[in-house]
Amino acid sequence: MAKLHILVVEDEADIQQLVSYNLIKAGFHVTCADSGEEALACLEREDIDCILLDLMLPGISGTEVCAALKKGDSKHRASIPILMLTAKGEEEDVVAGLEYGADDYITKPFSPKVLIARVKAVLRRSQTREEADEGDQKHIIAVSGLEIDKGRHEVRLGGEQLHLTMTEFGILALLAAKPGWVFTRQQMIDAVRGYDFLVTPRAIDVQIFGLRKKLGEAGDAIETVRGIGYRFRSAWDGGE
Numbered sequence: 040m041a042k043l044h045i046l047v048v049e050d051e052a053d054i055q056q057l058v059s060y061n062l063i064k065a066g067f068h069v070t071c072a073d074s075g076e077e078a079l080a081c082l083e084r085e086d087i088d089c090i091l092l093d094l095m096l097p098g099i100s101g102t103e104v105c106a107a108l109k110k111g112d113s114k115h116r117a118s119i120p121i122l123m124l125t126a127k128g129e130e131e132d133v134v135a136g137l138e139y140g141a142d143d144y145i146t147k148p149f150s151p152k153v154l155i156a157r158v159k160a161v162l163r164r165s166q167t168r169e170e171a172d173e174g175d176q177k178h179i180i181a182v183s184g185l186e187i188d189k190g191r192h193e194v195r196l197g198g199e200q201l202h203l204t205m206t207e208f209g210i211l212a213l214l215a216a217k218p219g220w221v222f223t224r225q226q227m228i229d230a231v232r233g234y235d236f237l238v239t240p241r242a243i244d245v246q247i248f249g250l251r252k253k254l255g256e257a258g259d260a261i262e263t264v265r266g267i268g269y270r271f272r273s274a275w276d277g278g279e
Contacts, residue, residue, distance in 0.1 A: 042068040043088040043162060048078040049124065050096055058091060061151040075099030079107065087119055089162055094125035094136060102139040109140030109202050118192065120161040120205060138249045142205045164205060180215050185257060187212050196257055206231055207250045214261060214271035223268040
């Protein structure tokens, strides 16, 4: 079986070497880019399975690279999982990265073992969704103006396509599939990210925040059940 190909976009040589060394040691094929421009050029000529993307880059920033990929014409490129590397740990920076399309994030300094675990988890989620989509190509959830196509991994609101991250899509599909059903944060982590994912329930709150913002008024359909978790309203009138 061919090695999975990871693109590391990092302008700090020491970090780039550390990340590359540990990825290669873990059995991955690695390509490095020093800038956003170089990363986009690499993606045009090579098949990449996952991207480790620094937030702060010279020239085109990491968030701009992420947005360009997620909103581009290529469905394959838009589906490549992105793990954001950032020295910023403030909540607003994390939210910004996720809103631009990152599937996960890890703050510097980080443990190489945790980094590898996160990369493997992101790749497993991506593979699981692809396999599920192949076996469920015609499964569409239609509720209150939202059309969630699990086969195409697309969400439309009032006919307009929304650009969601893999995790946001997973959360929305999970909640909308069972309107009125309350899911705990841990249940959502287990269902969307996997049982062995290293994350706190607080990360789900961040994802919900970003998802509601992208949904606009339709985001009101996602209700917070205090002390428990979240649910999708069993009857939502679109704010009328």
